[in-house]
Amino acid sequence: xxxxxxxxxxxxxxxxxxxxxxxxxxxxxxxxxxxxxxxxxxxxxxxxxxxxxxxxxxxxxxxxxxxxxxxxxxxxxxxxxxxxxxxxxxxxxxxxxxxxxxxxxxxxxxxxxxxxxxxxxxxxxxxxxxxxxxxxxxxxxxxxxxxxxxxxxxxxxxxxxxxxxxxxxxxxxxxxxxxxxxxxxxxxxxxxxxxxxxxxxxxxxxxxxxxxxxxxxxxxxxxxxxxxxxxxxxxxxxxxxxxxxxxxxxxxxxxxxxxxxxxxxxxxxxxxxxxxxxxxxxxxxxxxxxxxxx
Numbered sequence: 001x002x003x004x005x006x007x008x009x010x011x012x013x014x015x016x017x018x019x020x021x022x023x024x025x026x027x028x029x030x031x032x033x034x035x036x037x038x039x040x041x042x043x044x045x046x047x048x049x050x051x052x053x054x055x056x057x058x059x060x061x062x063x064x065x066x067x068x069x070x071x072x073x074x075x076x077x078x079x080x081x082x083x084x085x086x087x088x089x090x091x092x093x094x095x096x097x098x099x100x101x102x103x104x105x106x107x108x109x110x111x112x113x114x115x116x117x118x119x120x121x122x123x124x125x126x127x128x129x130x131x132x133x134x135x136x137x138x139x140x141x142x143x144x145x146x147x148x149x150x151x152x153x154x155x156x157x158x159x160x161x162x163x164x165x166x167x168x169x170x171x172x173x174x175x176x177x178x179x180x181x182x183x184x185x186x187x188x189x190x191x192x193x194x195x196x197x198x199x200x201x202x203x204x205x206x207x208x209x210x211x212x213x214x215x216x217x218x219x220x221x222x223x224x225x226x227x228x229x230x231x232x233x234x235x236x237x238x239x240x241x242x243x244x245x246x247x248x249x250x251x252x253x254x255x256x257x258x259x260x261x262x263x264x265x266x267x268x269x270x271x272x273x274x275x276x277x278x279x280x281x282x283x284x285x286x287x288x289x290x291x292x293x294x
Contacts, residue, residue, distance in 0.1 A: 092132075
């Protein structure tokens with residue numbers, strides 16, 4: 001009997017129970033054939049090659065940061081207090097003069113208050129809220145708000161779309177509150193009287209507030225922007241030209257319309273729109289409207 005045992009790459013052959021004298025030529029031939037087959041192909045190793053997966057080429061995306069010109073910021077940081085104040089005056093003197101002509105508030109006072117209250121335009125309220133006069137929300141304010149620590153923690157302050165609007169609201173704020181009425185009895189060029197009057201009326205709690213305003217006005221000659229009393233010659237004598245009367249200010253209440261306000265003050269709607277530079281006939285609760293007086 002011929003038994004074939006295969007183990008991996010080799011083949012072992014055992015001949016069990018076949019005596020040598022009984023093995024005939026057929027058995028020998030068969031055995032030789034088997035050995036020939038095994039030697040030719042049975043011991044051949046089969047190797048399997050695995051194709052290496054191509055490496056993914058990841059594109060490197062570079063995030064290009066916008067180049068910021070830091071020279072502007074550096075130059076601002078290096079500005080002295082004098083330079084900052086001069087820049088502020090150059091930027092807002094025209095606005096202060098316009099407000100003075102419309103609301104009889106000395107331009108020097110508006111500029112000095114703006115410089116002091118806004119930290120020369122660098123305070124948080126000035127930068128984030130365009131609030132240059134530290135005006136708080138109060139109950140009538142319906143616009144955007146910002147909360148800031150002042151006399152108390154987290155106080156509500158008004159937010160404006162631009163600094164010019166802040167100047168306008170400052171003018172209306174002083175004109176519409178009775179505690180400031182005495183200021184408008186002062187001469188337009190009496191900045192000392194205005195500074196002391198603002199402190200007395202409670203605009204600020206700082207006991208040195210009036211002195212700070214006066215010092216700013218005198219150090220930077222802000223009174224040069226104030227309108228002096230105009231004089232005209234008549235019969236070889238100088239006479240003072242009367243200043244135009246103060247405009248009335250109406251605080252918009254619930255239910256008010258331009259029509260009802262025009263009837264109340266006996267003015268036409270067109271004059272109200274032009275005087276207040278309104279884009280349309282829409283008004284808002286808490287808004288201050290100038291009432292033209294002819």
